[in-house]
Amino acid sequence: MNRRVLLLATGDKIAYSPAPGRTGLASAQELLWAIPARMIAAHVVPEDVMAEPSWDMSPSTMLGLARRARSAILDEGFDGVVITHGTDTMEETAFLVDLLAGPAAQRGGIVLTGAMRPFDELGSDGPRNLAASIAAAADPALRGAGAVVCADDQLHAARWVTLADADAVPGFSSAPASVLGRVAGGRVEMRAVPPPRPPEVVGDPETHVALIKTYPDIEPAILTAVVDAGARGIVLEGTGEGNVPICLFTAITELAEWDIPVVVASRCRTRGVPLEDLPLGLGLAGKVGAIGARGLAPVKARCALMAALGGAALGGGGRQAVRDWFGRL
Structure with a gap:
């Protein structure tokens, strides 16, 4: 438990509680409380990020998440970063984070995750996805792979991942490429060679x-x-x-x-x-x-x-x- 992971929580469905009298978004800390302590594979520092719903997330918010993940690893010594995100545009944010990761991709794992079912719905996939993402971000096996999306214990490279089914729990796919890896027993098992690292990004991206x-x-x-x-x-x-x-x-x-x-x-x-x-x-x-x-x-x-x-x-x-x-x- 000596590895440190930063959790950046942006709200959305993984944190949403639709139950009467409880409508609202769970905080980063509350998301962690939903996971049994024995399943948290690192020391996690929770941080809430003000963000639009995934389907309306602005490029400036995406860029802010990318910069925060990079600085957490390069400047603050975190071993990894997990970003909770709505599923609608997770693949875009994941790829932008990957493009801007630079040397941070070699030093730590960067994992995006979310949920198809709300926070307090029976059978919610959020807690399991988050636990697997923390384990993946803390695992040295993910260093050099760049940003990934973790869903249903599978790890998808940011370059390959897409939301293929908006209703099913295993909604993400890397096809026709292979799933990059999976999380089993709190460890990462790599299944494919990561895509080549993208060219260095120089200067601030143009949002228009x-x-x-x-x-x-x-x-x-x-x-x-x-x-x-x-x-x-x-x-x-x-x-x-x-x-x-x-x-x-x-x-x-x-x-x-x-x-x-x-x-x-x-x-x-x-x-x-x-x-x-x-x-x-x-x-x-x-x-x-x-x-x-x-x-x-x-x-x-x-x-x-x-x-x-x-x-x-x-x-x-x-x-x-x-x-x-x-x-x-």
């Missing part, structure tokens, strides 16, 4: 990034409208291997001339192949200036573009610096 789902006959003016509204970059959710409607090509070209990066992701699982390396007839947006998301899901490509833009702005590199950064993902 738009995510646009494409569809046939989409109005190209949507792209310039979000830029006029302040977006410094755009992620387009395309189809297949990274295809977007041809009607957008002129707008993508114009944005490239304005030094506004446009990243193309897919609503499907794809390989991490650059658009320009795809077979003839696929990924045509790359020929007019778009940047491939290297296999990232659209919501994670948005996080990656936020991070890349921060470094590009700091170094004055603009769109080409973003392209180079994505090339190292």
Whole structure:
């Protein structure tokens, strides 16, 4: 019990009590009290974080969690950090935390967890998820793996995880990648090699990034409208291997001339192949200036573009610096 873990509690369903007369959110300390003492595998320091519901969590709150986790390990000597989070956007926050972890990922475990069932509901999965997450964060086996999501005793790499089922307790999946590991008997059992560490993030991420789902006959003016509204970059959710409607090509070209990066992701699982390396007839947006998301899901490509833009702005590199950064993902 000599290992120290910081618990950052953001509320949401894992802490929610819907019972009459008890409606409200359990604090970080109350979440710990719900776990039998023998199942807590480290000395845990609870800390409550004011945060929006997961489905409405702002980039600034996500960035705040990432910075707090990093500083807890690098500056305060914690062996690990656990973040309780709503399930709706946990995969985005996990990936942003992973991108910003830097050397903290080598020194301690960073685990995000939540629950599908409220705090005091019969059969709530919250206490078990939290106990497993504390054990994982404290275990040296997780060092170097980066941020992970812990649910139903399984550990999912931030880069691979997605919420596949909004109702089932084992709602998270890493498919088609493997589950990174599992927690058994209070210890981590690794099952797969972690994904490569992302490029270093230099500077503060840019939060004004738009995510646009494409569809046939989409109005190209949507792209310039979000830029006029302040977006410094755009992620387009395309189809297949990274295809977007041809009607957008002129707008993508114009944005490239304005030094506004446009990243193309897919609503499907794809390989991490650059658009320009795809077979003839696929990924045509790359020929007019778009940047491939290297296999990232659209919501994670948005996080990656936020991070890349921060470094590009700091170094004055603009769109080409973003392209180079994505090339190292």
